[in-house]
Amino acid sequence: MQPVKFYFDFINQSSRALYILMEASKIPFEAIPISTLKGEHLTGEFRDKVSPFKCLPVINDDNLSLSESVAIFRHLNREKIVPEHWYPRRNYGRSRVDEFLEWQQRNVSNACGNYFQQKWLLPLLDKTPPEDKNINAATHRLNQVLKDFESLFLNKTKFVIGDTISYADLIAICEIDQPKFIGFDPFNHHPKLGKWYDEVREALGPYYKKVAEEFDNKVKRAEKKIPEVMYLQQ
């Protein structure tokens, strides 16, 4: 069987979560980096031949092109061998992971992504400083969402749906790293979140470490205006 073609960008949270999942699950894949800062996902070959959705991540598996990270996650669970704990059948684990994935998109993902855009991405692309009003609104919403995450999901068990790590934890840590890696402290006022974050990072071990370092490097390189970003400023 051909390895899965995986189009991704480490600056994108869902790309990192799926990269870690595939490495940790030993799913053979061909890693094809796409630079969203250069706009490679919007043009030419990618749009015409890889995905009309113009979003990352994308896989191509057995001639099926598939976008949307949650759909990719479920596809891998059906078609490949993914260790049970990521999406457990016992005690309605799959239903509860599914519930979290939908909830987190409208809440954690939305708030973390908006903060990242307002504080870092838009100022970088537009070459203008961020607007205080937008940053304040994004910060307020982010703190509210992190509080909801703590109170709804981190009360009773070590991880989101139980005492074993699942894909719910993996996607959540990658989402929260968006604001964290550009200087936001997510643990201020959220002690349970800090404890959970450390547990998740430890459980993911070297798979997380490598991908987080790549993300950190991308952020720092972009801030130093390396050619990748200069391209946008022509």
Added chain:
Amino acid sequence: MQPVKFYFDFINQSSRALYILMEASKIPFEAIPISTLKGEHLTGEFRDKVSPFKCLPVINDDNLSLSESVAIFRHLNREKIVPEHWYPRRNYGRSRVDEFLEWQQRNVSNACGNYFQQKWLLPLLDKTPPEDKNINAATHRLNQVLKDFESLFLNKTKFVIGDTISYADLIAICEIDQPKFIGFDPFNHHPKLGKWYDEVREALGPYYKKVAEEFDNKVKRAEKKIPEVMYLQQ
């Protein structure tokens, strides 16, 4: 086995889609209507005993309380007998339904929901006429999204993922009914959409007809300021 407890409001698009799915699949369920216009999902017994998420729809099945309509859809597919065509295994049908469900949430659902709020719900609750600026922005976005829906999904096949109706079509028609039932014409400039809409309505038959009538009645009753809405205006 106990019937599934189903908490819903016909004014909510995902509630209608799941209601139709369960009726068409002959899944035994206890229908428990909750009035979101009265705010019943935000307070008291619902928040404390049914769902801390304060959102509809919700099910309770075998002591599992589950929110998020996409998670409920998948739960029913795992735990009950749902006819194959709604979520087909063949030709990676499940992956393509999953991809559509995620895409549509950020696009069709978001644009239809926003139009419904700006044009109908907020003016009703706030007792102030809608603002032209907001309506124009919502209309522009909605037309753009309907155009994307046509060009990405209604080009080659009768229904969204093939020649048989799936849950992708069911959720899409319910989303598009939000603006349609308050007076927006979704088919203007979108002829493929009109053809698809008629095919879906015909395939769903009486299950759709009954639920659409209930929705229409709710909209008309609210507009006539029956007690349900008067409650908010005290």
